[in-house]
Amino acid sequence: MISLSSDITDNKGSRAECGWVFFDRDCGVCILLAKRFRNVLGKRGYGLAALQDPRAASLLAIPREEMMREMRVVTADGGRYGGADAIIYLAGLIWWAWPLYAAASIPGAGPILAAGYRWFAEHRHCSARECAVAAKDQRDNFTTEARGETK
Numbered sequence: 001m002i003s004l005s006s007d008i009t010d011n012k013g014s015r016a017e018c019g020w021v022f023f024d025r026d027c028g029v030c031i032l033l034a035k036r037f038r039n040v041l042g043k044r045g046y047g048l049a050a051l052q053d054p055r056a057a058s059l060l061a062i063p064r065e066e067m068m069r070e071m072r073v074v075t076a077d078g079g080r081y082g083g084a085d086a087i088i089y090l091a092g093l094i095w096w097a098w099p100l101y102a103a104a105s106i107p108g109a110g111p112i113l114a115a116g117y118r119w120f121a122e123h124r125h126c127s128a129r130e131c132a133v134a135a136k137d138q139r140d141n142f143t144t145e146a147r148g149e150t151k
Contacts, residue, residue, distance in 0.1 A: 018045030019075035021090070022060070024068065025050035027124045044093050046073075070121050084110075084117035 021041055023030045034048050041048065049056060051068055059074055060067050070083035073090060081089045088104045091097035103109055 016045060016047030017076065019073060019079070020047050020049050020059075021086070022049050022051045022053075022056050022072040022074070024071070024124070025052055029124055030071070040094060041090070045076075046090075070117065083121065084114040087117065088113065 021034075021037075023034045025031065038048055051072065056072075057064060057067060060072055060080070071086050073079070073081040073086040075081075079089075084104075088101055088110075091101040091104075104113055
């Protein structure tokens with residue numbers, strides 16, 4: 001089990017039995033996906049944490065610029081995955097996501113999935129003010145929900 005306090009726990013000292021999934025808390029789409037998959041991943045022993053958390057940098061041990069390029073997964077046994085590889089790894093843990101996991105093993109599919117992920121990651125932030133406000137609102141709501149508070 002890894003914890004964000006010693007290796008990496010969230011503000012409440014949460015622990016994750018199998019590992020952590022790190023996402024960009026400044027990305028509205030990333031927040032929506034984290035909300036959607038929080039329970040699915042939690043049932044499999046994975047916790048969610050923001051890449052912006054200073055403890056994430058110490059656990060991931062990579063330069064911040066590189067760290068913020070893509071989602072990351074760190075497993076309790078020391079495995080580290082980023083981007084499309086992280087999604088493929090997680091898909092292998094979820095029965096209904098196995099088609100994606102299997103498709104990734106088709107020759108040539110890996111580079112296509114990686115290119116698609118890179119394109120999405122490079123375009124996940126919009127420059128419109130409305131998007132920035134929406135992302136902040138989603139982030140605030142997600143943080144409030146994670147603490148069990150109501151607005």
